[in-house]
Amino acid sequence: MTSPGTPFRIESYKHDQLFHRSWDKTILLHRSDTVLIGGNDNVRVTESDGREWRTREPAICTFGRGQWFNTIAMIRTDGIYYYCNIGSPFLFRNDLLTYIDYDLDVKVYPDMSYNILDKEEFALHSRRMQYPQDVIQLVHKGVQEVVTWIQERRGPFHPGFVERWYERYLQLKNQ
DSSP: OOOTTOEEEEEEEOTTSOEEEEEEEEEEEEEOSSEEEEEESSOEEEETTSOEEEOSSOEEEEEETTOSEEEEEEEETTEEEEEEEEEOOOEEETTEEEEEEEEEEEEEOTTSOEEEEOHHHHHHHHHHTTOOHHHHHHHHHHHHHHHHHHHHTOGGGSTTHHHHHHHHHHHHHTO
């Protein structure tokens, strides 16, 4: 079992199994039967077209076992912003975490207001890639679960969650 402090790679794919995006190095902070939590900063991101860029702020990533979403909490000077990817439950093996990105995203602001993004992309891809009806239902359920968690301040949206894991990230990063 991979232990805290170990770096791992994140890769997302589309429904047609084509590469979507990767994050080169995230530090494992916690792994259990229910959740995997990682942290990164200034990490190289590679897009499907080969374009590369680096993240500009530290982030805490949360992947819940069996959930159809994951969260990236970005720590900025004016507060914590979240980017929630709606996607398949993750797989983790050999220091590689993978999931299928299903287009929809939920952007959450420091005041916990949010926007659901990329609805047109989801509609287009669901037709083009012929998403099965059960996948479409699970994607919509994932969006609703994220919204419920935001409203109830659960998981990564709970006050103090990101700060606690960021502190742990700083400890493990410097070992």
